[in-house]
Amino acid sequence: MGASIVTEAQQLWIADDKTGRRRFLTGERPFYIGHLEKNDLALLDDMSIDGTQAMIDKLRGYWCITPLSEAIPTSLNGTRIDQPTAFNPGDRIGFGNRTLTTGLSGAESHEPVPTPRTFDPAAGISGSFSRTSMMEQKIIGRDEAADIRLDHPTVSRRHAALIFDGDIIRLKDLGSTNGTFLEGEPVGAQSVPVRDGQRIDIGPLAFMVSGGTLQPIVQKAGRPLLVTQNLTYIVADRKTGKDLKLLDDVSLSIDTGTFTCIIGESGSGKSTLIRQLSGRVKAQNGSITVRGLDLSQHFDALKHDIAYVPQEDLLHQDLTLGEALTFTARLRLPVDQTPASVRKAVQDALGAVDLLERIDTKISDLSGGQKKRASLACELITRPSVLLLDEVTSGLDEATDREVMRLLKRLASEGVTILCVTHTLANIEDNADNLLVMARGGIPAYFGSPAKAGPHFKAARLGQIFDRLESGGWKRMGRSSAAPVQHGATGQHGKPSSAKSRGPLEVFRQIGILCTRNAKLKLADRRGLGLAGFQALIIGGLLGYAFSDFGGGAQEVQSQVSLLTLLGMSSLWIGCNSASQDIVGERIIIDRESDMGLSATAVVLSKFIVTGFYTVLQMALVIGLLTVGAEDLPGGIGPQFVLTAIGGCVGVAIGLAISAWCQTRDQANIVVPLALIPQLILAGTLVPALPDLGKTISEYAISAYWITEGMQANFIHADGPITTFDLSTSRPATLESEKWETALLALGLHALGYLLAALRGVATRR
Numbered sequence: 095m096g097a098s099i100v101t102e103a104q105q106l107w108i109a110d111d112k113t114g115r116r117r118f119l120t121g122e123r124p125f126y127i128g129h130l131e132k133n134d135l136a137l138l139d140d141m142s143i144d145g146t147q148a149m150i151d152k153l154r155g156y157w158c159i160t161p162l163s164e165a166i167p168t169s170l171n172g173t174r175i176d177q178p179t180a181f182n183p184g185d186r187i188g189f190g191n192r193t194l195t196t197g198l199s200g201a202e203s204h205e206p207v208p209t210p211r212t213f214d215p216a217a218g219i220s221g222s223f224s225r226t227s228m229m230e231q232k233i234i235g236r237d238e239a240a241d242i243r244l245d246h247p248t249v250s251r252r253h254a255a256l257i258f259d260g261d262i263i264r265l266k267d268l269g270s271t272n273g274t275f276l277e278g279e280p281v282g283a284q285s286v287p288v289r290d291g292q293r294i295d296i297g298p299l300a301f302m303v304s305g306g307t308l309q310p311i312v313q314k315a316g317r318p319l320l321v322t323q324n325l326t327y328i329v330a331d332r333k334t335g336k337d338l339k340l341l342d343d344v345s346l347s348i349d350t351g352t353f354t355c356i357i358g359e360s361g362s363g364k365s366t367l368i369r370q371l372s373g374r375v376k377a378q379n380g381s382i383t384v385r386g387l388d389l390s391q392h393f394d395a396l397k398h399d400i401a402y403v404p405q406e407d408l409l410h411q412d413l414t415l416g417e418a419l420t421f422t423a424r425l426r427l428p429v430d431q432t433p434a435s436v437r438k439a440v441q442d443a444l445g446a447v448d449l450l451e452r453i454d455t456k457i458s459d460l461s462g463g464q465k466k467r468a469s470l471a472c473e474l475i476t477r478p479s480v481l482l483l484d485e486v487t488s489g490l491d492e493a494t495d496r497e498v499m500r501l502l503k504r505l506a507s508e509g510v511t512i513l514c515v516t517h518t519l520a521n522i523e524d525n526a527d528n529l530l531v532m533a534r535g536g537i538p539a540y541f542g543s544p545a546k547a548g549p550h551f552k553a554a555r556l557g558q559i560f561d562r563l564e565s566g567g568w569k570r571m572g573r574s575s576a577a578p579v580q581h582g583a584t585g586q587h588g589k590p591s592s593a594k595s596r597g598p599l600e601v602f603r604q605i606g607i608l609c610t611r612n613a614k615l616k617l618a619d620r621r622g623l624g625l626a627g628f629q630a631l632i633i634g635g636l637l638g639y640a641f642s643d644f645g646g647g648a649q650e651v652q653s654q655v656s657l658l659t660l661l662g663m664s665s666l667w668i669g670c671n672s673a674s675q676d677i678v679g680e681r682i683i684i685d686r687e688s689d690m691g692l693s694a695t696a697v698v699l700s701k702f703i704v705t706g707f708y709t710v711l712q713m714a715l716v717i718g719l720l721t722v723g724a725e726d727l728p729g730g731i732g733p734q735f736v737l738t739a740i741g742g743c744v745g746v747a748i749g750l751a752i753s754a755w756c757q758t759r760d761q762a763n764i765v766v767p768l769a770l771i772p773q774l775i776l777a778g779t780l781v782p783a784l785p786d787l788g789k790t791i792s793e794y795a796i797s798a799y800w801i802t803e804g805m806q807a808n809f810i811h812a813d814g815p816i817t818t819f820d821l822s823t824s825r826p827a828t829l830e831s832e833k834w835e836t837a838l839l840a841l842g843l844h845a846l847g848y849l850l851a852a853l854r855g856v857a858t859r860r
Contacts, residue, residue, distance in 0.1 A: 142190030638723020669745020754855025804837030
């Protein structure tokens with residue numbers, strides 16, 4: 095039967111035979127089917143089909159279905175299809191245990207056309223774009239079956255598609271992890287037209303549509319890869335408030351596959367320059383171009399191709415080298431990477447820095463030079479074109495420095511463009527292709543061959559260059575004309591509003607990866623585990639010993655309430671103390687991973703989940719020891735354990751907020767008691783006559799107050815009514831408290847507020 099042309103007055107619908115649910119297709123954009131929530135037709139309850147199983151699209155009046163799953167076949171009217179295939183309204187589409195029926199609203203048209211056609215992706219796109227009677231689609235990706243195969247770890251298996259509709263060419267992204275870019279701007283699932291001469295970027299690979307063909311843009315050796323023009327950067331001096339120039343009209347041209355060392359006096363702007371080249375600090379004046387794209391305007395298209403290695407180590411010391419790099423690979427590489435391909439990417443990166451034999455070694459057990467090479471391997475996982483290093487050889491002996499410099503020379507010979515800030519001069523001439531000398535005030539004093547730097551400064555050796563810089567016996571490089579400088583913009587790189595955002599499914603995936611890593615870190619920290627167990631032992635043991643006898647009369651109830659108050663405060667303390675180092679202790683790693691697309695939400699929630707579970711285990715030990723020694727636990731063990739577990743999780747949220755906003759571990763250690771002491775004072779039991787303002791603050795902002803109220807509610811429910819002694823009237827009174835449900839609601843809102851504060855703190859640091 096021939097395919098039918100659908101008129102504008104008609105609308106195709108697709109119905110799920112199992113549920114009878116019907117969805118209409120407009121043809122304005124592709125229609126995706128699968129069990130994931132992101133699809134247009136999301137069959138959430140059916141795991142017999144793939145996450146994104148198939149796509150329906152319409153061009154020139156023809157409806158076509160494209161199988162997207164590699165594991166689960168798609169059929170049309172009972173016949174398996176492996177390529178984009180035209181179909182008629184009334185046809186049946188099947189996959190897994192599901193069958194979908196298609197139909198047409200309004201009067202049906204049966205205008206015949208030639209036999210339905212399966213589009214042949216094997217034809218390639220190398221010829222002219224000839225006009226066709228139907229749509230042709232070419233898949234671009236890492237998959238071996240892709241029409242245009244791009245063998246690079248940052249490219250998804252089915253990354254993008256080119257659609258040929260006669261002499262019209264369109265481009266769309268197929269849900270790739272790292273995005274598809276046209277002229278540096280992100281392309282979404284809705285296809286966009288591509289004109290002759292326009293540029294397409296996928297990962298670090300670039301193509302140009304030219305004369306009816308898709309031509310790769312190859313960055314050849316000896317050609318500029320990174321170009322800066324008139325970079326100037328001014329901030330306000332913290333001491334005087336006057337303008338302080340960190341970079342002064344820096345213009346450079348760095349060729350592909352070269353190794354450039356940057357040296358200079360203290361305050362000469364070396365680190366500022368390297369951070370601007372990485373896109374982590376936005377340029378105030380001037381421009382940076384990488385692979386022909388402006389870095390400021392197209393950061394998202396370039397960020398996976400620019401690796402930045404700061405002086406600090408980028409890896410968790412308590413993991414093995416293989417574990418640390420595997421987690422990095424899972425976070426940075428496309429979602430569709432298999433465990434085998436992730437393992438290969440890790441092994442290739444370690445092989446590039448000669449550390450493959452140390453893959454099972456704990457990072458803390460590596461030597462200083464090996465740790466620097468491990469940080470390099472972390473960045474080489476994505477096979478970047480540009481490698482920027484900020485004093486990575488600092489603190490190394492001369493032999494180890496020579497080892498690292500030789501490694502960088504070798505990587506440059508393999509095509510990586512490298513710029514390295516260094517203070518060690520002994521190995522520059524033997525290894526570097528270029529030397530950039532910066533003078534105080536961010537002035538470029540020399541750029542060229544290291545061997546010619548000495549004669550340029552009339553110095554017998556490189557070390558004497560600093561003497562010439564201090565004495566003023568030098569001449570700056572040629573100054574370029576520069577536009578007026580805007581003062582004081584010191585923030586991080588601002589991502590364009592059009593940047594591809596992380597959807598909820600990607601955030602959940604990142605949370606899963608980070609939870610696994612956080613759990614491994616907790617288990618690997620034997621000292622931390624020991625201290626946590628000792629802390630729980632001391633708190634639980636002391637509480638049990640102190641309340642082994644509640645006494646009699648009014649003293650008994652007062653002792654019981656005091657126990658509940660101290661137990662609630664203990665839960666807040668343990669949770670807050672456990673989480674206060676979680677974010678600030680990994681600041682460098684989190685900042686770097688955030689540059690590569692890590693979600694702040696994933697960072698905060700993964701820490702909350704793992705440290706929260708860790709805290710609940712500690713509270714279980716506390717209550718277990720307490721019940722052994724104490725006369726009783728008022729309100730019952732089960733209900734009170736639930737309240738203390740929730741209170742511990744609120745404490746974790748407080749600790750994460752502190753950790754997210756502090757700059758150092760020491761700051762976090764100081765802030766923790768400052769945050770918890772008001773909780774103790776305003777809890778509502780230790781100070782019997784709080785001022786009215788204090789009572790209001792307690793009811794709205796003090797988590798310890800609501801933990802105590804909830805525990806007292808359990809006490810009253812189990813043993814009530816409870817007669818106590820009213821100190822204000824010197825008469826017996828009935829113990830009262832807020833409802834247990836109200837306490838839970840208040841604690842939940844407190845935890846949410848602190849988590850949002852932590853999220854804001856992580857996001858603000860970018």
